[in-house]
Every structure is written in structure tokens, then in C-alpha cells.
Amino acid sequence: MGVTARIAVLFVIFSLVFSYTIRGLSPDAPIEAYDPSQANFTCLDGSRTIPMAWVNDDYCDCPDGSDEPGTSACTGNLFFCSNIGSRSKYIHSSFVDDGRCDCCDGSDEVAGLCPNTCAEEAAQFIAQYDFRVKEVEEGIAARRRMEATVELDAEWDQLEEWFVLNCGDSEETDEEWTDSCHATELLLEHRSTAPSLIVLYNTTLESDPYTVHLFQNASVASSDGQRTHSLGVFSALVEKGSTLLFLDGAPCGADHGRSLRLALTCGPSTVVQVSRIGTCEYEGTLYTPAVCDESTLKEAQQLLEDLIEEISEGRLALDEGDDGNEMKEEGGKGKQKEPVEVEDIAHDEL
Numbered sequence: 001m002g003v004t005a006r007i008a009v010l011f012v013i014f015s016l017v018f019s020y021t022i023r024g025l026s027p028d029a030p031i032e033a034y035d036p037s038q039a040n041f042t043c044l045d046g047s048r049t050i051p052m053a054w055v056n057d058d059y060c061d062c063p064d065g066s067d068e069p070g071t072s073a074c075t076g077n078l079f080f081c082s083n084i085g086s087r088s089k090y091i092h093s094s095f096v097d098d099g100r101c102d103c104c105d106g107s108d109e110v111a112g113l114c115p116n117t118c119a120e121e122a123a124q125f126i127a128q129y130d131f132r133v134k135e136v137e138e139g140i141a142a143r144r145r146m147e148a149t150v151e152l153d154a155e156w157d158q159l160e161e162w163f164v165l166n167c168g169d170s171e172e173t174d175e176e177w178t179d180s181c182h183a184t185e186l187l188l189e190h191r192s193t194a195p196s197l198i199v200l201y202n203t204t205l206e207s208d209p210y211t212v213h214l215f216q217n218a219s220v221a222s223s224d225g226q227r228t229h230s231l232g233v234f235s236a237l238v239e240k241g242s243t244l245l246f247l248d249g250a251p252c253g254a255d256h257g258r259s260l261r262l263a264l265t266c267g268p269s270t271v272v273q274v275s276r277i278g279t280c281e282y283e284g285t286l287y288t289p290a291v292c293d294e295s296t297l298k299e300a301q302q303l304l305e306d307l308i309e310e311i312s313e314g315r316l317a318l319d320e321g322d323d324g325n326e327m328k329e330e331g332g333k334g335k336q337k338e339p340v341e342v343e344d345i346a347h348d349e350l
């Protein structure tokens, strides 16, 4: 046997012996700790050493849950879906072996239950990301059309004049300021960074049951439509001017009023989406061409490129025979433990 052939044989043996994957194990976890050729496994928090056969045996042995990356035995664990050919992701361990397909590669359920839908999922992701690129391109074109028809500088000058006339020096009259003065000052601070924002001033947008009067206030109609509750007055532009904060709306809890965070996002037209995320908290997105620029487009293009790269790398790995589930049989439900002699180890009571 020639040297090359010997190296090839050794490589195959090496691959067979040392190439293993553990069901549900995060790529960030130390895979060597789970080497099935070892007799024992030490919980990653160092608290216990157990037989290797107790890894992914559907019984929670380690206080940190590290012996069960691929079953639902330890509450609070995250299960890693390799999803080769699409995007990898984590799911809560309670979704493992629950009879529903959560990973596109089917790795969260017993073999054969879930068809591999990663190719279809990847195609959907690419279509979504590609759609976003086109949306941003349309947004930039819309912003340019808008700038061609609206005298932005004149609008800003007019607002500045109104501010000087009605609000005066903020240092002296701060407490007497109206909400409009405060809002206008905040908006004026963004004249140079986001010149198109001026077109949104005083715009009223509706998204049933919400009404947002940009840079002024926001409200929500009651379910019977008979009343409206304030979601707050415009109070701040945060996160480098990318989020509008409306605070001190109608009371709804013991001590505080409703509030709304509205993220400004590039979109081909100006629309608002709002939803309630807590008892008194609301969150939303304001899509508008006013904030579309070349950097937004670059970001969207980069996301698409990264996605295609990730999917291609996964497909390449798949072609080379790595299906990401080599040790899947380890996590089968109801598997009985073999009696193993390990000193001072006993299963916790359920």
C-alpha cells in the first residue's frame, strides 16, 4: 500500500472514530466533553461526573442540564437545530420530541417523523431577504422623488422660525414649554443627519385601532370603539434618532401611563404598525422612505449575501456527508439506562 493510500485509510479511520455529533448540542459547547468513546461525562458546570451513556438518555442528571442537549428532560435547555442547507437555530428544549416539527431538518423529533424541509425553508428565506433588498431600493427611489418635489430646506427653515417665535430660549422657559416645542426641538436636532424626516412632521397615520400623530402623540381606540386612550406624547428620539418614544399616556397600571416605542425603518411608503407588548407598553415600526439611504441598502444586501453563504456552506457540508445528526439515536424517548458502575453516582429523584 502506497503512502498516499495509507494516509487516506488513516484519515477514514480517524474520521470514523473522532467524527461525531451530539444531538441538539450547540456548536459553542465543548464537543470533546461529549466524546462517546469516553466512559464518563462531567457536567459542564463541573458539579457531577456521570456515565457517558447518561448523555441524552432523556433523564436530567446535571444541575446545569448539560447532559441533555438533545432531549426535553432538562427544563430551560436550548436545542440546536443544525438545519443544514437552511439557517441553524435554537429552540426551547420543551419543543424536542413533542410530535411537532420545529427544525427544518427534523432533528427535534424521532427519525422519520419530520420530512427535511430545509431546501424549501432556505428558498423562502432567500425570497424574503431578496424582497427586502428590492423594498429598500424602492424606498430610496421614493425618497428621491419626494426630495425632488418638496423643498426640504424651506420646510426646515419654516419649522425653525416657528420654534424661535413660539418656544424661545429653552434654558429659560423649559418648564413652560409645550409638548410641541419639545417635539420640535428634538426634530430640529436631526436636520443634518436625517433631512427627510421633516416630511413626517405632523403626519397622522392610522393602523386600526391605533392613531399616531408623528412627533406629537399617539392613541389607541377601545375595543368597542367608543373611547380612545392616549399612548403618550412624543418625548424623545433615541437610538441615534431611529426610535420615537411616546411617554406618559393614559394610566393603565398602578403607577404609570401607557407608552409607545416606534422604530423608524426604511420602507417604500409611510405606514405604521403597532402592537401591545405588555400591560401598558406598546411597540411599533414606522416604515418610511424618509430614512432610506445607501447604507440601509448595503445592510440589506449584506444580509442577503450572508444568508446565501450560510446556506451554500451547509449544502456543501451535506454533499460531504455530514447530516448533523450522526448521534441522533442517543436521544430517543423512553430509552432504558444500562446499569453502569460509576462510583458515587445515583440518579436524582424525579
Ligand SMILES: [Ca+2]
Pocket: 054, 055, 056, 057, 058, 059, 060, 061, 062, 067, 068
Ligand atoms: Ca441524562
Ligand SMILES: [Ca+2]
Pocket: 095, 096, 097, 098, 099, 100, 101, 102, 103, 108, 109
Ligand atoms: Ca418538536
